[in-house]
Structure formats: C-alpha cells, structure tokens
Amino acid sequence: MAGKFITFEGGEGTGKSTQIKLLCNYLEQKGKEVVATKEPGGTEVGLEIRKLLVCGDKDKFDAVAEALLYFADRHIHLSQKVWPALAEEKWVLSDRFADSTVAYQYYGYNKRISREVLEQLYKIAVGDFKPDLTIILDLEPEKGLARSFAKARNMAIKELRFEDRELEFHQNLRRGFGEIATAEPQRCVVLDADKTVEALHADIVRVVSEKFGI
C-alpha cells in the first residue's frame, strides 16, 4: 500500500492525541493527505464497541473478552477506514493499535491470557499487515493517570474502566510496551513523554523525518 501507517502507543495520559494533532499539521504542511484515527472507536460501529470496553465496572468482563472485542473493533477499523485510506496514498495516524492489546490484555493482566491466543486473533483480524512506524510514549503511570483523571472530570460519560485498575496493572503495561519495543526495534521507537508538548513534538518530527525522509 502506498500510504504510511503510524501508530501511537502508551499508557494512560501520555499525550498521544495532542501529539497526533501536531504531527497531522506537520505532515499536511509537507503536502501529505492525513487521516487521524483511533482504536477503539475509529468507525461508527467501533464507537459502539468502545462504549462497551471503556465504560462501566472494571471487572465486568475479563482479558479474553476484551481482546475479542478490541480485535473486532480493529478489523472493522482496518477494513472500513485504514486500508482504503492507505490505498489512496494517505498517511494514517492511529491513536493505539494492536500493541495496546498486548500491553493491556497480556502484560497488564499479568499474562492471564496466552500470547498464542493474541497471535491467532491478530492473524484472523489483521493478517500480515503491520504499522510502518510505532511511536511509544513513555511516562510514569502516576503522572499519566493524574492527567487522565483530570481530563475525565469534564467528560459527560466517564471512560475510566482501565484507569480504575490498580497501579500494578499500569506498571505492568508500561513494562510491556518496553518489551514490545525491544522485540521490534525496526518498527518501534520509545520516546520520553515527560517533557513539554513542544519538545515531544520535536522528537516525533525527528523520528518521522529520519524514517521516511520528509
């Protein structure tokens, strides 16, 4: 496919959506057509799935059920939005993708779901497709969660199902993102998100420019 698929990953409150907006502007100034999207909820049906996943009691279902729903959302997202945009040579920036399932449903839950099951689901829902670049924003969970809870105060519907999990869950998933990056250094870059919005944006522009020569 002719376009580029860049995913942003990280724990809660790491600033992904702000950085996606800034990178979107940067790429548009460079003459690219850009689609900014997210998981879960990058499509109309996906928004329904998102509600099931991020609202309500943290224990309403387990990691296996979550993984199935995230991959359902992902398959719809890819087939209805991401793949058609890439085929039209657009650059697609996604706020989360499959690394979040590995980090949250596997590492976050202390590996209570098997890695093989996640790999099988990936094959079914995604096939051999992968992001061209994954930017992992790394931040101490205490700092990220404080940002997330502050943001949620202004939300009519509280999307705090994962934020409500214990600190250990968030520490596990941060370690998980680190392991994902170590296993795939060609695709993944970890950036320190504990800096100003402008400084982090500059780091992201540097990574994107080096990788794609723009």
Ligand code: TMP
């Ligand atoms: P967001 O708040 O970054 O939009 O993401 C929604 C929540 O869903 C967030 O708490 C992370 C979680 N999540 C997973 O647990 N697994 C996944 O595969 C994805 C994409 C998100």
